[in-house]
Amino acid sequence: MSTEPSAAEKSAAFEKVLKRNPHGDFKAVEASRPAFDPSPKFTYVQTPQPDWTYGSGANSLAAASSASTETKKNEQHIVVDPYTEGRPPAFNYKLLISAIVPRPIALVSTRSADGTTENLAPFSYFQVIAHDPPLFTLGFASPLSPASRAKDSLRILHETGECVINLISTPFLEAANSCSTNAPLGVSEWVISGLTPVYDTQTVKAARAKEAVFAVECKLVHVKEFESRSKPGETGSTLVVVEGTKFWIKEGAVNEELSQMDLDVYKPVSRLGGITYGLVREGLEIPRPDFEKDIGGQEGYERLEKKREEEKEKDKE
Numbered sequence: 001m002s003t004e005p006s007a008a009e010k011s012a013a014f015e016k017v018l019k020r021n022p023h024g025d026f027k028a029v030e031a032s033r034p035a036f037d038p039s040p041k042f043t044y045v046q047t048p049q050p051d052w053t054y055g056s057g058a059n060s061l062a063a064a065s066s067a068s069t070e071t072k073k074n075e076q077h078i079v080v081d082p083y084t085e086g087r088p089p090a091f092n093y094k095l096l097i098s099a100i101v102p103r104p105i106a107l108v109s110t111r112s113a114d115g116t117t118e119n120l121a122p123f124s125y126f127q128v129i130a131h132d133p134p135l136f137t138l139g140f141a142s143p144l145s146p147a148s149r150a151k152d153s154l155r156i157l158h159e160t161g162e163c164v165i166n167l168i169s170t171p172f173l174e175a176a177n178s179c180s181t182n183a184p185l186g187v188s189e190w191v192i193s194g195l196t197p198v199y200d201t202q203t204v205k206a207a208r209a210k211e212a213v214f215a216v217e218c219k220l221v222h223v224k225e226f227e228s229r230s231k232p233g234e235t236g237s238t239l240v241v242v243e244g245t246k247f248w249i250k251e252g253a254v255n256e257e258l259s260q261m262d263l264d265v266y267k268p269v270s271r272l273g274g275i276t277y278g279l280v281r282e283g284l285e286i287p288r289p290d291f292e293k294d295i296g297g298q299e300g301y302e303r304l305e306k307k308r309e310e311e312k313e314k315d316k317e
Contacts (some may be wrong), residue, residue: 015182016142017090021275038170040281042263047284054295055304082229089230093141097124100274104128105271107139107166107176109197110156110204118153118197118207120179120189122168125270134244136165136218143235144225152185154238160222162204163242166212170267173277175211203245213250213266218242 023029049059082092097103106126110119125139142151144158157163168176170197179189190197190207197207201217208215221241228236249258253265263280270278295301 009182014090017088021095026275029052029254042280043282045282045284054289054300055307080269086121089228089236094273097271101272103272105176105269106136107168107179107209107212108138108153108157109164109166109206109208110153110162110291112156113160115205117156117186118188118190119156120193120195120209120223121153122176122180123153123203126165130239132173134216134242134247135221136164136216136242138242140238142238144223144238150238154240157220157240157242158223160205163214163218163219163220164201164204164206164208165242165244166215168208168269169211170212170279172209172211173248173269176207176269177267201246208248212248213253214261215248216244217246217248219245235274236239281313 002225022096036079045163048061052059080095083088094243100308103124104126106123107124108119108121123138123140125137125141127137129135129137139159142154143149144154147155149156153163169184172193175193175195178193179195179250181189181192183189183192189195196210198210199205199207203219204217206217208217219242221243222239224239225235226237226239228234230236250265253262255262255278269281270280272278288293291297291301296303
């Protein structure tokens with residue numbers, strides 16, 4: 001019998017090292033905070049500096065914060081080498097998930113070829129990377145082989161070549177988060193979460209979550225393993241690319257031409273660092289500039305370039 005730890009066991013060991021939850025008694029800390037307010041609707045605000053002009057650099061917020069001596073000291077940058085001797089990989093993980101924010105969350109549904117095993121797990125190493133064809137990436141902090149070490153979602157996705165990506169919304173946040181438990185193979189996160197599997201998908205056998213406002217049926221396109229830097233010779237992570245074959249959208253959550261989601265209905269949630277999630281309740285709009293109309297074409301660009309050089313010379317004085 002192999003003594004190699006399973007993916008679930010490795011996940012549990014990593015969490016002990018990571019100490020993701022910074023609170024001794026989370027429920028006591030949560031009880032001291034304001035109750036969740038479901039009433040705010042998505043609202044638009046102005047940009048930080050509506051009168052900003054091309055060539056101006058950072059907006060007025062940067063100028064205001066630079067005024068204090070303490071801030072000036074904090075403007076100095078430090079260099080972090082992810083491969084520094086003695087630096088645990090967990091430090092890179094904690095730093096990256098708190099710096100690359102907000103991140104969308106894919107609640108990935110997979111189903112074994114014989115239909116006996118189903119898995120449902122959230123991944124924030126996730127992004128849409130193209131629209132024609134619709135392509136998405138999923139990052140797994142595990143090898144693909146041996147199968148005993150692969151995360152269940154990765155193993156089943158690779159074996160069947162398909163999955164469903166359910167995007168997480170506020171109304172089922174707690175349920176989706178429960179799917180991140182380090183459950184062993186054979187334990188269904190559908191049961192743990194109480195979410196509802198729907199088997200009406202058209203191009204895949206995996207179920208979609210009924211509660212998801214937006215979900216995507218996906219087919220496997222590419223898999224690539226990457227060697228660990230902290231443990232040479234071992235696979236540290238696996239990148240998966242999948243293609244969206246069908247979109248499922250809750251009625252009333254999208255416009256008539258099926259091209260724009262209604263954020264008040266969608267209520268998307270993002271992933272931040274540690275155990276923190278972000279709510280999408282406020283936004284601002286900035287039109288994409290036209291080079292000729294807004295910047296003034298080549299002539300306008302040359303004026304900006306001249307102004308920039310003059311400011312550089314002035315700074316030398």
